[in-house]
Amino acid sequence: MFRENTELVLSKGELNTLETIDDLNTTAYIDSAFFNLIPKALFDESSIQEYLGLTSTQLKGTSPVTNDINPIDSKIIWTLDEKIKKPIILQSPGVVFKHMIELFINEPLIEKNTTELKLRAVENNLYIVCYVNGTLQLSNRFEITSEDDIIYYTLLCAEYSKIKREECLVNIKGIEKSTLAEKLSNFFLKENTSFIKNTSNFQSYL
Helix, strand or coil, X not given: CEECCCCXXXXXXXXXXXXXXXXXXXXXXXXXXXXXXXXXXXXXXXXXXXXXXXXXXXXXXXXXXXXXXXXXXXXXXXEEEHXXXXXHXXXXXXXXXXXXXHHHHXXXXXXXXXXXXXEEEXXXXXXXXXXXXXXXXXXXXXXXXXXXXXXXHHHHHHHHHCCCHHHEEEEEECCCCCCHHHHHHHHHCCCCCCEEEECCCHHHHC
């Protein structure tokens, strides 16, 4: 949970140990396996159930959440487990729930006139966000158990997005593996490629 304008970040621990936060500008970022991005021009409020059906088949015991993601002129729709939602609301009634992918999409790009792959690790999950000339091409979440998983999914997303790997900027955060960039460089690092590495932990996102 992240409270705006403060240093408070809680990324681990039992929900019942959360501190009470009365600030109305409280944001809880949730790592959820399922989400869907829909352009605002196509979004239809009456079709929420259909959208949810595209993200998950397990809707019982969950609440739908929709938020604007203004940098890509889209809305995100996802499901929030009631067992997670209720304890947080009890501690912080004014909380706003957001999906982790929103945090990564809203991060500024290093360079808008190039191809950029953002790799973001959250516990045992990897988020990959791909931009070409400032336009979002792909955003996805994968469960990972090893460095090899990160490399596999990164290459898979690069292939799916049809990017030129030799012209790609790879932006890595939250992955505390010193050998990852070196391994990825075998697939990406050419004369015109730059790596941006940040080995900070989860809190570096906030």
